[in-house]
Amino acid sequence: MPAADTAARHRGEARHTDRPRGAADHAARSAAAQPRGESGESGRRRYHPAIPAHIDQTRLPSGIYFDARGRGRWYLQYRDEANRLRRRNVADAQATLDELRQIATERDGLARDSLAYLAAAFHAAEQFQQLAPRTQQDYAWCRKLLIEMPTKLGKPLGELPTRQFQPALVQRLVDRIASDGTPAKANHLLRYLRRLFRWGINRGYCDTNPARGVEAARERRRRRLPELETIEALTAFARERGQRRRGEAGACAPYLWIVMELAYICRLRGIEVVTLTDAHHTAAGVHTNRRKGSRDSVIRWYPRLRHAWDAATRHRDALWRARALPVPKEAAARPLIVAADGAALQKSSLDSAWQRFIRLAIAERVIRPEQRFGLHDLKRRGITDTAGTRHDKLEASGHRSPAMMDVYDLSVPLVPWPGYRAEAV
Template sequence: MTGKKLEGTRRRQSDTIPKHIDQSRLPKGVYFDPRGRGRWYALSRDGAGRQRRSNIADAQATLSELHRIMEQRQGIDRETLRYLADQFHQSAQYKNLEVKTRKDYDYCRDLALNMPTKLGKPLGDLATRHFKPALVQRIVDKIAAEGTPAKANHLLRYLRRLFRWGINRGYCDSNPAQGVESAKERRLRRLPELDTIERLTAFARERGQRSRGEKGACAPYLWIVMELAYICRLRGIEIVTLTDANAITEGVMTNRRKGSRDNIVRWYPRLRAAWQAATDLRSRIWSARSTAIPTLPERRLLIIAADGGELRKSSLDTAWQRLIKMAIEEEVISKEERFGLHDLKRRGITDTQGTRHDKQEASGHRSAAMLDVYDLSIPFVSHPGDNR
């Protein structure tokens, strides 16, 4: 009789188990007793270690019902937002996402699941059937009202993706985040003045010469990154992935992202000086660390971390924020003059001489609409008519 089977032993196929059940998918600790009309039961151990039996369902129970019963016995509620999120974050669809997207989704999951509600329990413990567009809209509006509209929109996009995934796989019946209005974000298109850039670059260069750990020191590569961002009109990720292979006879071959076209920035004294400073800094770090130098040019990163390895974009962002904070505290720049590393690309595109076509070629943008986001120059135009 299958009722004599002990938990933890290997399950064998049994002719007494109802035919509509796939025995290979039975949850652990669930067994069938064919006596009488038949009963499903679970085996567990009490506090003294003695094995106990509990009847949990009749013979007509489906496989999904047995799984649901066992999950509830273990404190798992399949109907909650928490369960839906857990399933999504364990899925192949989530694992195939870019690292940056997964990191954003992880943040949004924690934000949603731990959000307090008037019911005295976190949002993650609410059943997904209780989620309506009005509830999601209130959540978005509340977060936006706290002065973080971008945070609200990140959460909204995550919920849309989460519920869509759940619908397609039978975890929920509707997508309450669909049709919810996004929070209005302020479009910051900062264009730092050249004098501000020069002051911050000089400050970064001076502080980068201080020993690591010394008070007031900053990453020694920051001023070089600033120069390359402005001169080559590059994003931060494009700078930290430059290698010796990008330095060709004619100039610097860019490695643009997001569908932009690559181009070659011709050598001139300022660009050569920045590139040489980067290679000199790299040589000093590798020499001090006795690092094995890669043979292939495409394996030799131009900008490296203090340990001689790859500099991650997140580390660059952290170093940049430290520099800005220190520069404001020491009144090198004011709070109003604060700008982001990406704004140096905008300044470089705006300062590019020539027509809009020339600027678009320099920026690598495939459309004039994208150029409008970066080119903040004001064109000079002629007056209408004749010269009278």
């Protein structure tokens, strides 16, 4: 294996062991199928007892690793556009050696007719590099969502040939995403596909633009502002159902009610909540970690905020103790919100858990279908409920532009009548 690949692999292992699982714990429960020649001076592959017995370890292709945690899974490591090491699961523990070798064969090169290949060519092109930085970030987000999106064929959308993309397929994709309560996201991806295929047609990568003529999702003109009674009912429901065992009928993620509280109190986006760590805990309050250029602020401690924060740390610490996971020394390495395996909760996992929870709440008649709202609407409710002047709300929200207050502050000002004089009252 080249030296660069060897270094990347070691950096990848370090990245995994830096998580709460710890180096010793990870080594005991997870085995990496090492490429040939990486096992020491003898040049032989080191035997790993955790690898499934039906796999001949001496014939394993290089660059494929086995994670023995849970039910076990095979994965690849690669670097993204920002040169960050990423991991992609490629098969479960039942995969055969032939299947793993086929995966390794396809790893080094995308099929030239696939959506992923078209997207890779577009993002490497000069036309893409000339786009504004924010547009490039937006397109990179769209690309990742699309090429990793699962399909009924058992492979991600990015592996499908571009010739299989028809307007009907793109329309179903848009409709499905919009039906999850995210029409803006659906339209975002639709605009990206239109641009991507138009670029591909002009440069000979594809023959048609299947996104052209597809109906956009209908976005809500009225920005949702959930009623306080609705928020309270959902928070209580999430708290009660979060106490049920995982997998039990009617259960929901135990962290959902905490995320709701922090999003409302601190006026945070979902991604900003799940990336909170112990380092954001200060003597004065919670130091926010806002995105999209917003200014950070410190939300002062008060009983409701303290209760939510302490509940999150108790849940996390109990989970780490139950799994015998070591506690990272640095506060910034201790995530506040964790998944069932003890690792930091991912935004995609939070979104999925939220949609399941909302569907459960509607089915249980906790709320009506027209009362459903997104996590982001809790930030809007928190800004609207902030007392004080418009400047006070601007400081609390972290927005740099007063124009953004029209999006988030839906309160109605109380103003005096014509000719009002304070001294006359």
